[in-house]
Amino acid sequence: MSEFFAMSGYGKYLWPSFAIGFGIVALNLVLALRALSDAKQQAKRRLEMSP
Amino acid sequence: MNWTWFHRFGSAPYMYGFAQRWTPWFGSAALLLMLIALYGGLVLAPPDYQQKDAFRIVYVHAPSATLSLLIYTTMAVTAAVGLIWRMKVAHAAAAACAPIGAWFTVATLITGSLWGKPMWGTYWAWDPRLTSELVLLFLYFGYMGLRAAIEDPQKADKASAVLAIVGIVNVPIIKYSVNWWNSLHQPATRLLGKADMDWSMVWPLLTMFLAFMLFFGAVLLIRLRAELLRRERGASWVREVLS
Numbered sequence: 183m184s185e186f187f188a189m190s191g192y193g194k195y196l197w198p199s200f201a202i203g204f205g206i207v208a209l210n211l212v213l214a215l216r217a218l219s220d221a222k223q224q225a226k227r228r229l230e231m232s233p
Numbered sequence: 234m235n236w237t238w239f240h241r242f243g244s245a246p247y248m249y250g251f252a253q254r255w256t257p258w259f260g261s262a263a264l265l266l267m268l269i270a271l272y273g274g275l276v277l278a279p280p281d282y283q284q285k286d287a288f289r290i291v292y293v294h295a296p297s298a299t300l301s302l303l304i305y306t307t308m309a310v311t312a313a314v315g316l317i318w319r320m321k322v323a324h325a326a327a328a329a330c331a332p333i334g335a336w337f338t339v340a341t342l343i344t345g346s347l348w349g350k351p352m353w354g355t356y357w358a359w360d361p362r363l364t365s366e367l368v369l370l371f372l373y374f375g376y377m378g379l380r381a382a383i384e385d386p387q388k389a390d391k392a393s394a395v396l397a398i399v400g401i402v403n404v405p406i407i408k409y410s411v412n413w414w415n416s417l418h419q420p421a422t423r424l425l426g427k428a429d430m431d432w433s434m435v436w437p438l439l440t441m442f443l444a445f446m447l448f449f450g451a452v453l454l455i456r457l458r459a460e461l462l463r464r465e466r467g468a469s470w471v472r473e474v475l476s
Contacts, residue, residue, distance in 0.1 A: 189286035203293030
């Protein structure tokens with residue numbers, strides 16, 4: 183198992199690149215969902231103001 | 234040729250419903266394929282004879298880099314469609330592309346520099362491929378900055394569309410930089426036919442490419458819905474959708 187994480191000595195480059203790469207993937211989803219929920223709330227507020 | 238489908242995609246309520254229906258499919262397929270590709274790339278694929286296990290960075294770097302270019306191309310094409318056919322949905326799609334593309338360009342630059350250090354001995358070099366990818370990031374920033382700086386949405390759409398279309402010239406420069414100039418970066422690897430890599434290394438990469446594209450589809454559809462709601466806040470269809 184420790185051999186797997188060592189990645190023939192390249193683990194210190196490989197794991198951060200996977201963490202950052204897939205971290206950005208996850209962040210993209212979170213930011214998009216947040217943008218949608220903000221847009222929904224703004225639109226609802228606008229509709230409440232002009233019934 | 235029947236163009237009904239094209240006009241249908243130009244309708245904001247239709248597009249909103251379409252995006253809502255398809256997002257879970259794109260998202261779940263992307264997640265499943267990502268997990269399969271990760272297992273294939275990190276566990277099943279053998280180490281490279283030269284780069285050893287460092288080559289596995291390709292499974293996150295190459296799909297991010299491909300997306301950074303694909304998203305820019307999508308942004309420029311949708312912006313052009315918006316400009317030519319005055320289609321608001323197309324402008325909204327272009328605007329939705331920009332932040333996603335910028336993030337994947339950041340991922341490309343960081344994962345590339347983490348790969349560069351053990352292979353080239355440096356995190357960064359002012360090399361044609363690296364520099365043109367950095368220019369791509371600035372183009373995304375420029376596009377988003379321009380949109381944010383212009384208050385009138387229609388004017389913002391037009392001005393940013395022109396920038397996106399002009400900036401497309403950078404896409405072939407990035408793609409062919411490794412062939413046109415002397416570059417530290419390796420040339421494109423053939424994955425099919427007379428492939429440069431063994432199939433056990435290729436299939437997880439192709440799977441990851443597909444997963445990233447589906448993921449882009451899912452996130453684009455979510456951002457497009459947000460963009461459509463922002464633009465059409467007062468429209469009657471928004472009331473129906475939100476009630």
